[in-house]
Amino acid sequence: QKEVEQNSGPLSVPEGAIASLNCTYSDRVSQSFFWYRQYSGKSPELIMSIYSNGDKEDGRFTAQLNKASQYVSLLIRDSQPSDSATYLCAVNAGGYNKLIFGAGTRLAVHP
Amino acid sequence: DARVTQTPRHKVTEMGQEVTMRCQPILGHNTVFWYRQTMMQGLELLAYFRNRAPLDDSGMPKDRFSAEMPDATLATLKIQPSEPRDSAVYFCASGLPRDGNQPQHFGDGTRLSIL
Numbered sequence: 123q124k125e126v127e128q129n130s131g132p133l134s135v136p137e138g139a140i141a142s143l144n145c146t147y148s149d150r151v152s153q154s155f156f157w158y159r160q161y162s163g164k165s166p167e168l169i170m171s172i173y174s175n176g177d178k179e180d181g182r183f184t185a186q187l188n189k190a191s192q193y194v195s196l197l198i199r200d201s202q203p204s205d206s207a208t209y210l211c212a213v214n215a216g217g218y219n220k221l222i223f224g225a226g227t228r229l230a231v232h233p
Numbered sequence: 234d235a236r237v238t239q240t241p242r243h244k245v246t247e248m249g250q251e252v253t254m255r256c257q258p259i260l261g262h263n264t265v266f267w268y269r270q271t272m273m274q275g276l277e278l279l280a281y282f283r284n285r286a287p288l289d290d291s292g293m294p295k296d297r298f299s300a301e302m303p304d305a306t307l308a309t310l311k312i313q314p315s316e317p318r319d320s321a322v323y324f325c326a327s328g329l330p331r332d333g334n335q336p337q338h339f340g341d342g343t344r345l346s347i348l
Contacts, residue, residue, distance in 0.1 A: 156336050165324055165339040210276065219264055219328045219335050220289070225275040
């Protein structure tokens with residue numbers, strides 16, 4: 123059973139701080155990894171993708187991948203209340219871009 | 234801005250009724266996924282298609298659920314007969330897997346309530 127694990131939270135951070143979201147996966151052959159943001163009552167929205175070990179930065183977001191440890195993380199710098207949402211980690215589970223999703227981490231950024 | 238379109242956005246019906254949900258994938262995308270999301274189970278993959286052919290529907294209760302893709306611009310998910318436990322948000326997503334590394338893009342979902 124291929125699994126993607128995330129801490130459900132809530133992760134509470136003050137405005138302006140760095141939020142760190144973590145995800146582990148079980149399938150060693152996974153090659154692509156995605157972070158989706160989901161606001162309450164809305165659909166998942168892709169915010170980051172990462173395919174190689176190391177860091178990938180996009181604005182205030184940084185995705186980090188360590189395939190040896192089967193670990194992927196998302197850092198959000200200068201957190202804003204508008205970042206409050208559930209963040210879903212997704213891992214490619216074979217061909218045809220089938221994804222396995224984690225249960226999500228709820229992030230709350232308080233003023 | 235290309236989007237996945239789902240209809241209806243909301244559906245309330247009584248148990249035993251047939252429910253049909255529709256999805257128009259992003260033009261040019263050749264993979265389509267159906268998900269169900271509940272508070273208890275999170276996001277569950279029900280079925281997916283590539284080039285209109287069903288690849289995997291192992292996540293779907295076979296006795297009452299069916300998924301089809303009659304043409305490249307329309308995917309349907311049917312429940313017959315519906316039950317209260319089917320109440321959930323159903324998402325459709327589409328993608329274009331050039332090399333298996335492409336993300337999926339989600340529609341706004343159909344919020345289904347079975348009374």
